[in-house]
Amino acid sequence: MEFRLRDYQDRDFEVLWAIDQQCFAPGIAYSRRELSIYIRRRGAFTIIAESEAAAGVKGSGVAGFIVAEANRRGVGHIISIDVLPTNRRFGLGSTLLASAEARLKTANCHTVVLETAVDNTGALSFYKRRGYDILKTSPRYYSNGIDAFVLGKRLASLQHSAD
Numbered sequence: 001m002e003f004r005l006r007d008y009q010d011r012d013f014e015v016l017w018a019i020d021q022q023c024f025a026p027g028i029a030y031s032r033r034e035l036s037i038y039i040r041r042r043g044a045f046t047i048i049a050e051s052e053a054a055a056g057v058k059g060s061g062v063a064g065f066i067v068a069e070a071n072r073r074g075v076g077h078i079i080s081i082d083v084l085p086t087n088r089r090f091g092l093g094s095t096l097l098a099s100a101e102a103r104l105k106t107a108n109c110h111t112v113v114l115e116t117a118v119d120n121t122g123a124l125s126f127y128k129r130r131g132y133d134i135l136k137t138s139p140r141y142y143s144n145g146i147d148a149f150v151l152g153k154r155l156a157s158l159q160h161s162a163d
Contacts, residue, residue, distance in 0.1 A: 097130060
């Protein structure tokens with residue numbers, strides 16, 4: 001399946017929120033307010049994957065998205081990566097993650113961190129295959145009381161990437 005990546009536009013919000021509700025359990029999925037705040041934070045960006053053939057929400061063609069942010073200390077943060085179940089196993093999560101990591105490198109980030117629920121073995125395996133290591137556990141990180149693993153990865157510098 002072919003996907004096209006593009007930047008978030010305000011008109012995308014309700015579709016992204018609906019996708020987040022499908023991808024995560026209550027207590028882990030974001031409220032409308034939380035997702036809106038994360039998308040609009042300083043240094044944040046949202047990349048959307050869409051396709052005519054994608055099984056998106058309400059015929060939108062949106063198959064998934066990633067929200068990330070870069071801070072001034074050179075640390076990137078993957079806030080959320082959401083791929084609809086019907087669009088998984090096509091490499092879309094990997095494509096979104098690689099695109100966000102590239103943008104974080106451009107923003108002079110040397111490291112990227114993220115959180116995932118300790119019981120989300122699929123996500124943990126996905127991130128470990130992409131070079132992320134567990135840094136610590138955050139007790140009761142999610143509103144449903146589930147702990148989170150904080151994972152991190154060192155990003156190669158742009159200079160080394162070009163070699």
